[in-house]
Each structure stands twice: as C-alpha cells, then as structure tokens.
Amino acid sequence: MNVDISRRQWLGGTVAAASTLIAGPRLSFAGQQESVTWHDVRDWGLEGKAFQDTEKFYDRLPARAKGVVRDAVWNLSRHSSGMMVQFRTDATTIHADYAVTSEKLAMPHMPATGVSGLDLYAKDDAGKLRWVSVVQPVKQQMNVVVAKDLAAGMRDYAVYLPLYNGTESLKIGIPAGHSFQPIAPRTEKPIVFYGTSITHGACASRPGMPHPAILGRRLNRPVINLGFSGNGKLEKEVGQFLVELDPAVYVLDCLPNMVASEVAERTQPMVRQLRAAHPTVPIVLVEDRTYGYSWIQPSRQKRNDSSRAAFKVAYQELLDAGVEKLFYVDGESLLQGDDTTDGSHPSDLGFFNQANAVEPALKAALESY
16 A cells, blocks of 8 residues: 655644545554544534524624625634534544635734634643643645644543634544543533634634633633734624623624724724623724834824723723623733734734733623622
C-alpha cells in the first residue's frame, strides 16, 4: 500500500500539522495500520451555536438573517468563532478530519492556527479545562493526528473551532477499541458577546485564546461569540436576533468599530431593545481598548477619548432613567500597550489581560441575575 506519510509535525505532541488526506485506516510510522472510528460532530451538536436554523451547520446567524443584517455582517457570521464540541474518551491518540470554507488559512498578523485551526483542551483531575494541542493547518481539508501519546485514562475533551474561517465539516477520530462518548452542549444560559474583530478573535494564536473563550473556561459557562470583524456597530438589525436568545448576560463590546456620533446614537437604543425583551438580564457595557500607539499618536487618543465620553453619557442617562443591571468596564484596563499584534488587536497576552479586566464586571453581572 503506497501511502504518503510525510506529515509535518512538531514532535512532542504540542502542535499537530496537517497531513495528506488519507481515506480509511491510517499508517503509523512503524508501518502498521491503525483503524480509526470517526464521529461526525453534527450528530451531537456544538456549544456556542446560538441558532439552529442556519444555512450551514457551522454558521453563527440563522439563515433568515441574510438580507436583514448587512452583507458584511452576514458574511462574517459564516465563521465558526466561539464554537466548541465536547466528548469523552480513553483514547491516547485523537484524530480530526475537517474542512474549512476558505483557502485563506491565515492573515498577515494572525497565524493559521488561530484563523483556521482546531484547538484541543482536556479536563484535568480537578475538572479544569487545560490546553493539550492545536492543529497547524496547511490546506482547506485536513486529516490529522491532533494529539498522541496521551496519558491513559478516561477524560473529557473540548475542541474549539476556527476563528476567522468557516467550518465545512468536522469529524473526531478515535483508534478502534477505545471508548467514545459524545457530550451534548450544556443547557446553562450562556454569556452572549456582541462585538468587533477583537471579540471575533483577532489576533489570537489559537481558537481557545480570545477573551470570550478564556472567560467561558474560567466561569464554567457556555459562551456565544457574535463578534463581527470591523462590523460590530450596535445595529438594531443584529439586535433583533440577539433578543431571540436566552442568555445569562449580554456583553456589548462594539466601541472599537464606532465613532463618537455612532456611540451616542446607538447605545441607548440597543440597551433598550435588549431590555424590552429581557427585563432582568444584566448587560455589561465595555469601552474600547486603548490603542497601543495612542501615547504618540494624538488622533488615536482623541478617538478613544471621544467614543468613551459618548459611551459614559449614554450609560449615565440609562441609569438616570431607571434602567437596572447595567455594568461598565473602563477601556484603560483592557490592554497594556505591549500586548497587541498591531496596536489595536490583542495578542494572546492581550486577550489574557482583557479577560482579567472584564471578569469582575461579568462575575457581578452573573451574580445579579
């Protein structure tokens, strides 16, 4: 049997590189066939999928949003950002057979591992999700060993899906003879994030590293990521789909895509739209992050200052009008300057810092529910 086994892998199992697509049994490096049983994720479902009536299974907005939201928002909603699948197995090797919708696997400031990769986590003995491995994609369709040489024993796993690419299909493979149990999406009310490219996940190195995913792990809550790169603008057309959800809390983080006049015009209507449908659901309002270069570019500091000032006015007027369960996150706390890829989008360190900044308000909001 002539099979190409020239898979590029970083040794040690920390990063799994894409292999040539192989149908049927895989060939080990020792030359022995390994029979793999495949499990289609569509058979048990995704956590982080807000709507079931989608045009494609891995879309983030329902099919009926097409033509209602702007085309840019619709196109970005086809990305699988924030979605996660869980399963339980005693296998010591985990495979994946998956395809993404775009051949553009990476961006100049964001690696393919974040744009188009799969990110594997596992629960330790304390029940905490900890990182295991990430797929390093090199083509649209991949059949790959995600992790190998794992410690023996039954444990729960979670796989985060690509951030800036659509997922066309995904199957999890387990060597024959090992146990595999699908874990259905949790039924707890989720945290719903509506935001910009930062919420969407730019520029995390892995799908598990944007702050919504980090906070979901820390707070042990399902998360719905409705970040739309360059297009988070507190639009009522998006709001009409947000109100269909049944969240524990809404997080509105759109200021990086909005100038002061838009902030002044849209903040209160968005809050009132959500509050009319969900009178008791808390809402967290997040200011825009400080540009990493604003200290030396006055125009960028002016942009931060003006949008924040308009946001604060809207927040205070909502409080004065008796709107309750509003929580506010100051923008200066989000990033520290050296923790971006380009002065605007967080690196992994930036997302860690942003999660630290948002967490107290989010905890207070959840406790108020």
